[in-house]
Amino acid sequence: MESAIPAHLTVPRTRPSRVPDDFRPAYPSFVARTPESTAQVVMAYLGAQLPAGTEPGGVPAALAQALAGPDGPAHHDRATQVVRDGPVDVVTVAYWDDPAAFDRWFARHREPWLTDRDGGGRWVEVIRPRVEEFETIFGARSRPEGVAVLAEGFSDQVREHAYWGGMRDRIPASQTGPLHDPGGLDVERDGDRVRVRPRGSVCLIRSGQDWTDTAPDEREIYLEDIEPNLRAGMDFLESDGLGIGCFANRYLTVLDADGRTTERSYGLSWWRTLAELERWSESHPTHLAIFSSFGRMVAARGSTKLRLYHEVSVVGPDEQWFEYAGCHERTGLLAALGS
Ligand code: HEM
Numbered sequence: 245m246e247s248a249i250p251a252h253l254t255v256p257r258t259r260p261s262r263v264p265d266d267f268r269p270a271y272p273s274f275v276a277r278t279p280e281s282t283a284q285v286v287m288a289y290l291g292a293q294l295p296a297g298t299e300p301g302g303v304p305a306a307l308a309q310a311l312a313g314p315d316g317p318a319h320h321d322r323a324t325q326v327v328r329d330g331p332v333d334v335v336t337v338a339y340w341d342d343p344a345a346f347d348r349w350f351a352r353h354r355e356p357w358l359t360d361r362d363g364g365g366r367w368v369e370v371i372r373p374r375v376e377e378f379e380t381i382f383g384a385r386s387r388p389e390g391v392a393v394l395a396e397g398f399s400d401q402v403r404e405h406a407y408w409g410g411m412r413d414r415i416p417a418s419q420t421g422p423l424h425d426p427g428g429l430d431v432e433r434d435g436d437r438v439r440v441r442p443r444g445s446v447c448l449i450r451s452g453q454d455w456t457d458t459a460p461d462e463r464e465i466y467l468e469d470i471e472p473n474l475r476a477g478m479d480f481l482e483s484d485g486l487g488i489g490c491f492a493n494r495y496l497t498v499l500d501a502d503g504r505t506t507e508r509s510y511g512l513s514w515w516r517t518l519a520e521l522e523r524w525s526e527s528h529p530t531h532l533a534i535f536s537s538f539g540r541m542v543a544a545r546g547s548t549k550l551r552l553y554h555e556v557s558v559v560g561p562d563e564q565w566f567e568y569a570g571c572h573e574r575t576g577l578l579a580a581l582g583s
Pocket residue numbers: 273404405406407408409410411412449451453470471474510511512513521522525526531534535538552
């Protein structure tokens with residue numbers, strides 16, 4: 245058992261953890277360990293909005309070239325969200341552990357990405373959390389996803405999970421700070437280009453599910469009992485989340501290299517504050533329904549091959565970039581304008 249916060253980021257706490265030092269979680273979970281040399285990462289969500297009915301297909305050639313070219317990311321993946329009778333959104337998430345390389349890459353590829361858009365919409369949503377500003381959690385130690393692909397490995401079992409508040413306690417900056425600096429959203433429009441500039445910090449969660457390895461009976465429970473609750477939670481956040489602090493939410497299905505859907509999904513949501521995300525997860529009927537249907541399955545079977553992970557970041561205004569070109573008005577942070 246070890247702390248989710250690595251030794252080199254541990255400082256004397258001025259803000260207490262929600263559990264005592266000898267707390268023992270009821271089940272194991274693990275965090276990704278980034279090398280000590282990593283000070284900051286970049287998470288860039290590059291979105292393409294295609295007309296209704298379009299197949300997502302493979303990575304567009306220009307983007308594929310950019311991702312594989314000089315200063316490209318250490319890892320990326322792609323996913324799609326299909327809104328009934330609405331556009332098909334394809335989101336490529338790219339991760340860098342070298343912000344200077346990202347800056348050079350972004351200077352070269354931002355404008356072409358937002359301009360050469362084949363009649364559809366395009367966007368970029370970027371954050372660059374310092375290692376003190378994000379956390380990860382995985383139910384199993386194999387197959388890293390997302391930012392964990394940049395890590396040098398997984399931890400042993402960690403102490404800070406299996407209680408509400410574990411997420412906050414895993415973020416190193418929570419040892420001494422409230423992670424709470426909310427502000428409104430400023431907007432700059434230039435034709436069909438929109439820059440959204442949050443005046444305060446924002447919180448991002450990518451929360452993933454992978455049912456590839458489940459046996460037939462477990463898969464049936466996932467698809468018929470748990471997933472409908474997950475979908476209801478995602479629908480709630482997407483349509484009514486703003487009132488409880490969720491700026492925007494998407495429920496995405498991961499695509500393989502040829503653009504085919506896989507048995508992996510993730511919820512992606514932008515929150516005004518970590519506190520509001522905490523409140524939703526620990527008290528809203530939709531997450532509680534997800535949580536308890538999962539708990540019932542694990543209790544009935546003793547273990548699970550359903551793989552769950554998440555990554556959560558809280559970043560200040562100078563560590564964010566939100567820009568939308570030709571997108572419909574409910575895309576990303578555009579949906580929160582006026583809040
Ligand atoms: C925590 C289940 C999807 C937000 C948890 C925990 C479980 C769980 C078991 C406790 C983990 C631990 O500390 O050991 C699930 C399942 C999901 C799912 C089975 C889908 C099938 C989501 C999604 C979101 C989300 C899509 C948000 C977009 C959270 C948050 C926490 C959490 C914020 C941390 C709460 C805290 O530590 O204070 N979830 N979840 N979950 N979940 Fe979910």
